[in-house]
Amino acid sequence: IPPRSNSNNDNGQQTPKTQLSHTPSVRKKGVKDFEFGKTLGEGSYSTVVAARDRSNNREYAVKILDKKHIIKEKKVKYVNIEKNTLNKMNHPGIVRLYYTFQDPDSLYFVLDHAKNGELLTFIKKLGSFDMDCTKFYAAQILSAIEYMHSQGVIHRDLKPENILLDDKMHVKVTDFGTAKILEQNADGEEDDRANSFVGTAEYVSPELLKEKAACKSSDFWALGCIIYQLIAGRPPFKGANEYRTFQKIVNLEYSFPDGFPTVARDLVQKLLVLNPSERLGSGGKAGVERLKAHSFFQGIDWDTLWQQPAPNLL
Ligand SMILES: Nc1ncnc2c1ncn2[C@@H]1O[C@H](COP(=O)(O)OP(=O)(O)OP(=O)(O)O)[C@@H](O)[C@H]1O
Numbered sequence: 001i002p003p004r005s006n007s008n009n010d011n012g013q014q015t016p017k018t019q020l021s022h023t024p025s026v027r028k029k030g031v032k033d034f035e036f037g038k039t040l041g042e043g044s045y046s047t048v049v050a051a052r053d054r055s056n057n058r059e060y061a062v063k064i065l066d067k068k069h070i071i072k073e074k075k076v077k078y079v080n081i082e083k084n085t086l087n088k089m090n091h092p093g094i095v096r097l098y099y100t101f102q103d104p105d106s107l108y109f110v111l112d113h114a115k116n117g118e119l120l121t122f123i124k125k126l127g128s129f130d131m132d133c134t135k136f137y138a139a140q141i142l143s144a145i146e147y148m149h150s151q152g153v154i155h156r157d158l159k160p161e162n163i164l165l166d167d168k169m170h171v172k173v174t175d176f177g178t179a180k181i182l183e184q185n186a187d188g189e190e191d192d193r194a195n196s197f198v199g200t201a202e203y204v205s206p207e208l209l210k211e212k213a214a215c216k217s218s219d220f221w222a223l224g225c226i227i228y229q230l231i232a233g234r235p236p237f238k239g240a241n242e243y244r245t246f247q248k249i250v251n252l253e254y255s256f257p258d259g260f261p262t263v264a265r266d267l268v269q270k271l272l273v274l275n276p277s278e279r280l281g282s283g284g285k286a287g288v289e290r291l292k293a294h295s296f297f298q299g300i301d302w303d304t305l306w307q308q309p310a311p312n313l314l
């Protein structure tokens with residue numbers, strides 16, 4: 001007799017043993033399929049734990065969310081956005097979602113385990129990156145942004161904490177709970193403005209602060225802030241509090257430290273532009289090609305970028 005499929009429904013309750021017309025080949029994974037290890041980190045609504053799939057010894061990072069907490073904090077929408085967005089993504093620079101499942105108390109995202117943690121940790125440890133490292137990481141982040149935009153997704157909260165590094169020290173962008181999937185309107189045009197969500201103060205774009213609407217170009221603003229930070233060791237806009245930071249952003253109040261490389265300065269000045277449609281990178285595919293052609297990226301081979309070894313950071 002063929003083995004029974006796991007007749008547990010999503011929340012792990014036993015459903016009556018109905019005779020299936022066929023035994024599905026792929027069984028839904030559940031908690032029992034994994035051996036959980038050390039905690040990798042905590043979020044406001046989540047705990048991320050290292051786990052090994054018992055059937056093939058593969059290692060993952062499992063993001064566990066408490067259902068009661070999610071409901072109480074009204075985060076159900078964000079969790080479902082994270083699931084739906086990650087499910088659309090298939091790119092080496094974006095953390096991969098393998099499975100989702102739930103049990104009576106929790107929701108589970110089974111993700112790539114980015115073994116080297118957050119890019120922010122390395123910025124803090126090194127103070128700043130040399131130009132080779134800055135170019136490599138900026139290029140990998142741009143490659144991931146280009147891909148997610150091609151899938152109609154705006155990240156909206158790009159920052160060094162959300163840029164993880166895998167065991168090859170390659171970029172893995174994460175945290176899509178606040179991403180925006182742009183709807184295809186009637187004539188297949190992408191509605192290009194997403195509404196009402198504010199990211200992390202230092203990386204928020206001026207259009208989000210002024211018109212409450214982010215667009216793909218908002219991710220290029222964040223890229224400008226990240227490139228500045230990789231070189232200067234701190235983000236360009238940082239006030240004593242969030243309000244002061246927002247003021248600096250909308251007034252474009254920032255300056256370059258002495259010794260900031262000229263070619264990097266030129267690129268940052270073309271990304272940190274108040275008007276999103278004048279920002280380098282905006283204007284669809286052609287805009288991104290113009291950004292990738294900037295002399296800052298000289299020497300980057302975009303076609304083999306993900307096969308190259310990461311430059312030595314230390
Ligand atoms: N795929 C992963 N691989 C390795 N570490 C991860 C992974 N995802 C998250 N982490 C680590 O776990 C911690 C918690 O991540 P999580 O996404 O749950 O919350 P967060 O986004 O950091 O916090 P918040 O939800 O408040 O924004 C993070 O600090 C991150 O360093």
Ligand SMILES: O=C(O)C[C@H](Cc1nc2cc(Cl)cc(Cl)c2[nH]1)c1ccc(Cl)cc1
Pocket residue numbers: 067068070071075076077079080083100101102107108109
């Ligand atoms: O798409 C699915 O499979 C269905 C569910 C949808 C879903 N069921 C939920 C139950 C609760 Cl209590 C909270 C949230 Cl956010 C919930 N989201 C689901 C299950 C697991 C995960 Cl990680 C996300 C969404």
